[in-house]
Amino acid sequence: MRILSGIQPTGRLHLGNWFGAMRQHIQLQDGGHDCYYFIANYHALTSITEPAVLRAHTLNVALDYLALGLDPQKVAFYRQSDLPEVTELTWLLCCLTPMGLLERAHSYKDKTARGMAATHGLFSYPVLMAADILIVDANLVPVGKDQKQHLEMTRDIAVKFNLLYGDTFVVPEPRIEEATAVVPGLDGQKMSKSYNNTIEIFAEGKPLKERVMAIVTDSAAVEAPKDPDTNNVFNLLKLFIPKEEQDEWRTKFTAGGLKYSDVKKRLLEQINLTFGEARERRKELAAHPEKVEEILAFGVEKARKIASKTLERARRACGVG
Numbered sequence: 001m002r003i004l005s006g007i008q009p010t011g012r013l014h015l016g017n018w019f020g021a022m023r024q025h026i027q028l029q030d031g032g033h034d035c036y037y038f039i040a041n042y043h044a045l046t047s048i049t050e051p052a053v054l055r056a057h058t059l060n061v062a063l064d065y066l067a068l069g070l071d072p073q074k075v076a077f078y079r080q081s082d083l084p085e086v087t088e089l090t091w092l093l094c095c096l097t098p099m100g101l102l103e104r105a106h107s108y109k110d111k112t113a114r115g116m117a118a119t120h121g122l123f124s125y126p127v128l129m130a131a132d133i134l135i136v137d138a139n140l141v142p143v144g145k146d147q148k149q150h151l152e153m154t155r156d157i158a159v160k161f162n163l164l165y166g167d168t169f170v171v172p173e174p175r176i177e178e179a180t181a182v183v184p185g186l187d188g189q190k191m192s193k194s195y196n197n198t199i200e201i202f203a204e205g206k207p208l209k210e211r212v213m214a215i216v217t218d219s220a221a222v223e224a225p226k227d228p229d230t231n232n233v234f235n236l237l238k239l240f241i242p243k244e245e246q247d248e249w250r251t252k253f254t255a256g257g258l259k260y261s262d263v264k265k266r267l268l269e270q271i272n273l274t275f276g277e278a279r280e281r282r283k284e285l286a287a288h289p290e291k292v293e294e295i296l297a298f299g300v301e302k303a304r305k306i307a308s309k310t311l312e313r314a315r316r317a318c319g320v321g
Helices: 015-028 051-067 085-094 099-103 106-113 125-134 145-165 205-213 232-237 243-255 260-286 289-318
Strands: 002-007 034-039 075-079 140-142 173-175
Touching: 002 015, 002 125, 015 034, 015 051, 015 140, 034 051, 034 289, 051 075, 051 260, 051 289, 075 289, 085 125, 085 145, 085 289, 099 125, 099 145, 106 125, 106 145, 125 145, 145 173, 145 289, 205 260, 232 243, 232 260, 260 289
Parallel strands: 002 034, 002 140, 034 075, 140 173
Antiparallel strands: none
């Protein structure tokens, strides 16, 4: 089963990225699947216009994934812009994608409503995403619920192309982790760079402690019973600890006498335990960026072996091959 997923380099990766996608990606590499993971730097151009910033974010995403255990011998790990077949396929798909399909995209409406410029790139984002998926003949695409519509649009585009030109593309299926929890940010909203409420995966020392201690809690007295399910700190902590310890903390919350600072200290401890070894690996990798470039070059060569065949098949089908 061939699996494809990508992540945008729009900032430092955080706990929401880890629990929402990255952990799943790394687990899948040991499941007997043929995995293709890419850094979506073309997609990031819809929101980043500073070249140096985009390059730095792209390198940071590569460092983060590799430090956290992504094995380039088991997966194809590459930079989107290193696979030119994707952009050519995007044009072929654009020529048959209905405007009405793109106009229904929730993501486009949400982003423009929040003030993002209504560019052609943002509007046609789903077509580029479709090309990312179809170019490697992906069978499964791990997506969150917020990306489900884009995957459905990819399926619509692939089916339309196949009906018009003959059987050309694999029609992918979504792989949605229904049990994946929404990771709360410092303010209780979904953790997101857009809300500036994140805890970075590779933060450490004083900056990490300050972020954890800044998690918003209510003003209940220490002796008062508290509801763990509405508490931001507990909802983060339970992502790191087993069910037995979760139950222990629930009892402490409901019994009263609990200091929120104690829960925050436990969360800080768990973050350090979970990512401590990866931090050291990341520092070693960061000292040798040329090795990261070698890994990305190796990954894209694997991807191009499939992508070149898919593109030639599509070109021939529609008469430009």
